Amino acid sequence: MPAPLPDRNDIRIAIIGLGYVGLPLAAAFGRKYPTVGFDIDAARVDELRRHHDHTLEMSEEELKASTRLACSADPADLKDCNVFIVTVPTPIDDYKRPDLRPLESASRTVGRAIARGGVAIFESTVYPGATEEICVPIIERESGLTFNENFSAGYSPERINPGDKEHRLETILKVTSGSTPEAADFVDALYASIITAGTHKASGIRVAEAAKVIENTQRDVNIALINELALIFGRMGIDTHEVLEAAGTKWNFLPFRPGLVGGHCIGVDPYYLTHKAQQIGYHPEVILAGRRINDSMGGHVAQRVVKLMQQRGLQTSGAKVLILGLAFKENCPDLRNTRVTDIIDELRTYRVDVDVHDPWVSPAQASHEYGISPVAEPQAGHYDAVILAVAHREFIALGADGVRAFGKPGAVLFDVKRALPRDRVDGCL
Numbered sequence: 001m002p003a004p005l006p007d008r009n010d011i012r013i014a015i016i017g018l019g020y021v022g023l024p025l026a027a028a029f030g031r032k033y034p035t036v037g038f039d040i041d042a043a044r045v046d047e048l049r050r051h052h053d054h055t056l057e058m059s060e061e062e063l064k065a066s067t068r069l070a071c072s073a074d075p076a077d078l079k080d081c082n083v084f085i086v087t088v089p090t091p092i093d094d095y096k097r098p099d100l101r102p103l104e105s106a107s108r109t110v111g112r113a114i115a116r117g118g119v120a121i122f123e124s125t126v127y128p129g130a131t132e133e134i135c136v137p138i139i140e141r142e143s144g145l146t147f148n149e150n151f152s153a154g155y156s157p158e159r160i161n162p163g164d165k166e167h168r169l170e171t172i173l174k175v176t177s178g179s180t181p182e183a184a185d186f187v188d189a190l191y192a193s194i195i196t197a198g199t200h201k202a203s204g205i206r207v208a209e210a211a212k213v214i215e216n217t218q219r220d221v222n223i224a225l226i227n228e229l230a231l232i233f234g235r236m237g238i239d240t241h242e243v244l245e246a247a248g249t250k251w252n253f254l255p256f257r258p259g260l261v262g263g264h265c266i267g268v269d270p271y272y273l274t275h276k277a278q279q280i281g282y283h284p285e286v287i288l289a290g291r292r293i294n295d296s297m298g299g300h301v302a303q304r305v306v307k308l309m310q311q312r313g314l315q316t317s318g319a320k321v322l323i324l325g326l327a328f329k330e331n332c333p334d335l336r337n338t339r340v341t342d343i344i345d346e347l348r349t350y351r352v353d354v355d356v357h358d359p360w361v362s363p364a365q366a367s368h369e370y371g372i373s374p375v376a377e378p379q380a381g382h383y384d385a386v387i388l389a390v391a392h393r394e395f396i397a398l399g400a401d402g403v404r405a406f407g408k409p410g411a412v413l414f415d416v417k418r419a420l421p422r423d424r425v426d427g428c429l
């Protein structure tokens with residue numbers, strides 16, 4: 001006889017991993033249920049105890065309102081919990097293969113704390129099958145419990161978007177699933193108790209896992225198509241944005257824009273799917289072709305800028321170029337998998353001297369992650385070219401004249417994001 005699921009009036013939640021995904025979730029559950037927010041990063045736990053969130057997703061007031069949330073870096077504090085929700089990173093390695101180490105380590109943590117009747121829910125983005133093939137056996141091994149007899153599992157992918165104040169955890173419909181019909185009902189009701197937008201109960205864990213990974217794969221492939229169009233039209237001297245504006249007047253033309261595809265979701269998740277596909281003997285073509293195009297865009301931007309400089313008779317070796325923006329997207333401090341680094345790397349092959357300015361990012365993190373020391377105040381009139389790489393609101397507020405003022409007279413101004421008027425810049429995607 002399977003162990004009963006936790007009583008609805010006695011739910012004690014653990015969130016494993018308090019990052020962009022885990023913290024809002026811990027805060028939401030912590031308004032309603034006793035919740036332990038666990039992270040291996042003691043400094044992160046420390047700042048959260050002081051009600052400070054350096055990712056800027058949660059305000060001090062929001063964290064204070066979560067009165068039943070306690071944060072800890074000590075796994076012993078998980079012992080009393082009966083629902084474990086895993087929200088740790090799922091990155092790729094240098095060979096673009098899934099790096100499952102954080103997920104495996106979090107599964108060990110769950111396995112050591114979970115007791116009979118407990119539920120382990122995974123939110124990290126994975127390939128279909130990973131929860132039951134990788135995580136569940138680790139929990140069984142560590143706990144000595146039998147899956148679907150003594151404990152159950154669930155998968156509920158997250159859809160939040162860093163820096164997006166409109167689409168929040170509570171206002172985005174949430175897909176849920178469970179390892180048995182009873183577990184699926186339990187997981188669905190648990191999320192329904194905090195998500196005002198409602199839930200969609202998928203037929204199984206693998207379906208929910210697949211749904212998440214294709215959401216980002218679809219975006220990646222769509223952006224790749226637009227990037228490829230930008231590469232073609234760029235060679236033909238046709239303005240891609242004007243083409244997209246015209247085509248966009250058709251009711252079913254999708255509104256994607258060219259650009260760098262960074263962050264740790266859209267440019268990473270497709271590799272989880274292609275990895276699994278290859279494992280089962282299918283070699284994906286469209287998905288990987290899209291990845292290759294999107295990963296080439298930073299180098300392409302750098303080459304366009306170098307060409308524009310040469311056309312003006314500007315020497316590139318030793319030239320000074322300013323890049324505005326290092327974060328992977330606008331108005332957010334997230335540096336993970338930023339592809340602005342591809343622009344920098346390619347410019348450096350031309351012996352260009354590159355300065356980066358980004359008021360949003362932590363200079364210590366930029367230096368630690370990428371060996372880049374951003375300049376706090378770029379000098380006016382100092383640069384041979386200025387590249388607007390990320391459309392942070394501070395840069396937009398400067399306007400084309402303000403951005404151009406960083407350059408010497410005759411400097412090149414390249415607008416990756418098409419955020420400035422086209423007739424005021426020298427090039428854009």
Ligand SMILES: NC(=O)c1ccc[n+]([C@@H]2O[C@H](COP(=O)([O-])OP(=O)(O)OC[C@H]3O[C@@H](n4cnc5c(N)ncnc54)[C@H](O)[C@@H]3O)[C@@H](O)[C@H]2O)c1
Nearest residue numbers: 017018019020021039040041088090102105106124125158
């Ligand atoms: N950021 C997003 O917008 C987003 C959106 C949807 C889905 N996701 C997915 O959610 C997952 C988490 O992403 P994130 O952006 O929150 O990551 P993150 O890097 O912001 O946070 C992860 C946290 O987990 C902690 N951690 C790492 N290993 C741990 C372990 N073994 N035990 C406990 N804590 C551990 C880290 O210290 C960090 O604080 C990933 O799979 C990601 O793909 C992210």
